Amino acid sequence: MADEPELTQGAEGDWVEYLQQWLNSLGFYHGSIDGHFGSVTQEAVAGAQQHYSIGENGTVGPETWQMINLARTANEARVEVAWNDSAVGEVDVPEIGTEEQA
Amino acid sequence: MSDFENLGKFAWEVVTSNRPKVNVSSDYVNAIPKGIEWSDLSAPAGTNYCNWDWKGPGLVYKDFNFSMQLSWTYGARYRGGGAYITNATVTVLEHRVGVGGYDVNIMCKIGNIDNVGTERAPVPRIPIDVSISWTNWFSGGGGTNRFEIWGSGPYGAHYDDDSYEP
Numbered sequence: 001m002a003d004e005p006e007l008t009q010g011a012e013g014d015w016v017e018y019l020q021q022w023l024n025s026l027g028f029y030h031g032s033i034d035g036h037f038g039s040v041t042q043e044a045v046a047g048a049q050q051h052y053s054i055g056e057n058g059t060v061g062p063e064t065w066q067m068i069n070l071a072r073t074a075n076e077a078r079v080e081v082a083w084n085d086s087a088v089g090e091v092d093v094p095e096i097g098t099e100e101q102a
Numbered sequence: 103m104s105d106f107e108n109l110g111k112f113a114w115e116v117v118t119s120n121r122p123k124v125n126v127s128s129d130y131v132n133a134i135p136k137g138i139e140w141s142d143l144s145a146p147a148g149t150n151y152c153n154w155d156w157k158g159p160g161l162v163y164k165d166f167n168f169s170m171q172l173s174w175t176y177g178a179r180y181r182g183g184g185a186y187i188t189n190a191t192v193t194v195l196e197h198r199v200g201v202g203g204y205d206v207n208i209m210c211k212i213g214n215i216d217n218v219g220t221e222r223a224p225v226p227r228i229p230i231d232v233s234i235s236w237t238n239w240f241s242g243g244g245g246t247n248r249f250e251i252w253g254s255g256p257y258g259a260h261y262d263d264d265s266y267e268p
Contacts, residue, residue, distance in 0.1 A: 024177055027186050048165055052239055053203075064199075067239065067249075070159075070165070070238055070239060070240055070241075071240050072114050077177060077247075078159060078263060078265065079156050079158060079159070079236070079243055079244055079245045080157045081154055081155070081156055081157075081158070081245065081247065081261040081263075082154060082155040082157065083154050083259075084151050084153035085148060086137045086150070086151060086152040086153065086257075087149075087150050087151050088150050088152075088177065088255060088256060088257065089147065089148040089150055089177075089255050090176075090254055090256055091147045091176065091177035091185055091254055091255055092254075093184060093223045093225055093253075094179075094182060094183045095113045095183045095185060095222040095223045096180055096182065096184055096222055096223065096224075097181050097182065097222075098181075098182035
């Protein structure tokens with residue numbers, strides 16, 4: 001996730017193709033998956049950003065990648081538990097009335 | 103004196119929409135002898151605790167983290183005997199929620215309190231389920247830490263990640 005580049009109109013390559021695939025699967029992009037960040041891709045990015053309220057500027061930055069990452073992992077999303085430290089004291093248990101007998 | 107009374111709660115919200123909501127003066131459970139005065143109980147022998155982190159989804163960066171603690175007093179005596187719990191509560195030690203439209207909620211529910219001691223030397227056992235649930239833009243999930251704490255001090259715990267129901 002830390003390696004995703006910032007993408008703006010005019011960008012080309014595998015990351016743009018990856019972006020287009022996910023925008024398509026989310027229903028925002030209906031153009032060809034060609035790795036070219038043109039106006040259709042930019043409109044799709046802006047549409048997704050508007051829909052998820054993450055700042056509509058048409059540039060793909062960390063928040064937009066985060067959104068795509070969430071979509072990608074949605075079906076494998078689980079809460080993990082990590083057990084940390086504990087303190088466990090313990091006492092013997094005398095019978096009630098012990099105090100009076102003593 | 104092997105009948106117990108809970109003067110606290112049977113359920114309470116710990117986190118609502120990402121924000122801790124525990125009120126330490128009212129959000130607790132206890133198990134003391136039924137029908138006695140508080141002044142008939144000795145002070146507890148001590149306070150135990152168990153800490154854990156719940157980490158949300160996200161392959162590299164976890165999208166949320168809640169550091170939690172269950173704490174309980176143990177070993178309070180009635181007329182010199184038994185081992186009662188005067189207070190058990192769940193608190194949020196730290197929390198962080200990242201971007202992604204997350205809505206995280208945490209609930210605490212108490213089960214039936216039973217006696218794992220004897221009639222003359224009672225030891226209450228309190229089942230406590232602490233459940234986390236979340237939704238984001240795309241999905242939802244959660245799980246439950248199922249605890250049981252004993253009046254004599256020990257506890258048991260396991261995580262049930264199949265407990266989430268959308």
